[in-house]
Amino acid sequence: MSLQADTPAPPAARVHRFSRAERWVHRTTAALMGLCVATAAVLYIPQLAIMVGRRELVVRVHECAGLALPVPVLLGLASRAFRADLRFLNRFGPHDRTWLWAAVSRDKRRSSRPAGKFNAGQKVYAAWIAGATLVMLGTGLMMWFTHLTPLMWRTSATFVHDWLALTIGVVLAGHIGMALGDPEARRGLRTGRVSQEWAKREHPLWRP
Known part of the structure; x- marks a missing residue:
């Protein structure tokens, strides 16, 4: 009788991938990012704005979630494992x-996609989302504290903030879609461990 694809491997056949601190950083960052995206949608989509109401409260939640977004990463720097993964x-x-x-080139052969602990797509995504978060934080502060910058700066900040928010929403949707298609990767973020077979197949250059 064969095991189903989504059945966890026996403990002996699993390898450590993420520490508790790393999983906490990912979950907390994901929750804050989701809150930012959800409140942004309520603020900019009229149908959602009418349905939810209480615009002032939604604005405050959006601002607080945005300000808190870098905090999990900064706290995670206390973890040696997290710092090591940042270097990777x-x-x-x-x-x-x-x-x-x-x-x-849409070459789906495993031999054509060598990867260490993180593949190149994950590295590009991590760099892009980190940069986008900093830009969103900077432009958001200019929009919040209107007396600190000239009108032209605030207008430009609003333009960048709005369009980058839309881009982040699209990129996050793609990221979530990729995660939904890989149960073992999700299990690694949930439990910290992955199967040896998955590690060798998806990250052949990684030596856990």
Whole structure:
């Protein structure tokens, strides 16, 4: 009798991938980002605004969630495992270029997509979302504290903030879609462990 694809592997066949601190950072950041996106949708989509009401409260929740967004990452720096993963995410090697070329050319062969602990797509996503978060925080502060900057700056900040928010929503939808298609990756973020078979197949250059 064969095990189903979504059945967890036995404990002996599983390897450690993420520490408790790393999982906490991911969950908290995801919750805050989700809150920012949800409140932004209520503020900018008239149908949702009418349905929810209480615009002033929604604005305050959006602002507080946005200000708190960098906090989990800053607290996570106290974890050695988290700092090590940041170094992995910040380094691109020849195998990452190979992975990106295979992704662009739609080459789905596993041998064409070598990856360490994080593949090149995950590295690009992490860098992009980190930069986008900082831009959103900066433009949001300019929109919040209107007396600190000239009108032209505030107008430009509003334009950048609104369109980047839309882009973040699209990118997050893609990120969630990829996660939904990989139960073992989700299990790794939930429990901290993944199957050896998955690790060798998806991240062959990773040595846990």
